[in-house]
Amino acid sequence: MAAKHKKLKLTKKTKKEIQKIVFQSTVCFFAVIGVITTFVFIFKGVSALFAKKVTEPEVTQDFLTVNSYSRPGIALNQVNGIVIHYTANPGSSAKANRDYFENLKTTHTTKASSHYVVGLEGEIIWLIPLEEISYASNSRNTDTIAIEVCHPDETGKFNDVTYDKLVNLVAWLCQKYGLSSDSVIRHYDITGKNCPKYFVEHEDAWKEFLEDVQDRL
Ligand SMILES: [Zn+2]
Numbered sequence: 001m002a003a004k005h006k007k008l009k010l011t012k013k014t015k016k017e018i019q020k021i022v023f024q025s026t027v028c029f030f031a032v033i034g035v036i037t038t039f040v041f042i043f044k045g046v047s048a049l050f051a052k053k054v055t056e057p058e059v060t061q062d063f064l065t066v067n068s069y070s071r072p073g074i075a076l077n078q079v080n081g082i083v084i085h086y087t088a089n090p091g092s093s094a095k096a097n098r099d100y101f102e103n104l105k106t107t108h109t110t111k112a113s114s115h116y117v118v119g120l121e122g123e124i125i126w127l128i129p130l131e132e133i134s135y136a137s138n139s140r141n142t143d144t145i146a147i148e149v150c151h152p153d154e155t156g157k158f159n160d161v162t163y164d165k166l167v168n169l170v171a172w173l174c175q176k177y178g179l180s181s182d183s184v185i186r187h188y189d190i191t192g193k194n195c196p197k198y199f200v201e202h203e204d205a206w207k208e209f210l211e212d213v214q215d216r217l
Contacts, residue, residue: 067105086196094119122161156197171216
């Protein structure tokens with residue numbers, strides 16, 4: 001009988017100890033979770049503090065008149081990409097290209113435009129509000145921002161200052177819409193058109209351009 005009693009006492013003690021261990025383990029578990037969560041929040045906060053911010057490009061706002069040939073005034077509800085074009089008009093300025101688009105309301109020769117034109121001196125003209133579609137990228141007009149880029153000659157290659165301003169503008173737009181350089185495409189990628197010529201004919205230069213954009217982000 002005595003032995004049985006002793007055994008019973010031991011069992012009670014063991015039970016208490018088990019309960020204590022379970023309680024301590026639970027407290028420890030939640031403490032560890034709490035510490036991890038705190039560190040994640042601190043890390044995220046510090047990362048956000050030191051995250052690179054793309055410099056907002058200097059642009060000249062010179063909106064086109066709303067008209068059905070170059071600024072249809074249709075809402076652009078979702079931006080999923082940035083489309084690069086070349087003007088196909090060697091030596092022409094950003095202003096000349098802007099005026100060409102503006103005059104389509106009178107000439108009616110075609111339907112065309114873009115949100116921005118980047119010029120030979122690195123100047124950027126902003127033609128269409130980002131909440132409206134432009135007429136540049138065919139089936140992707142409805143979910144992209146279009147940029148026309150000026151070039152000095154028939155090769156379609158952008159000069160250094162134009163290139164640099166374009167990289168900055170595209171990176172800034174990517175940042176604005178939470179996109180990576182994977183969402184930056186050529187007109188060629190939509191329709192197969194040789195636009196922008198130099199980046200279609202020089203795949204390596206196009207890849208380098210995308211890397212340059214990504215590096216700014
Ligand atoms: Zn194009």
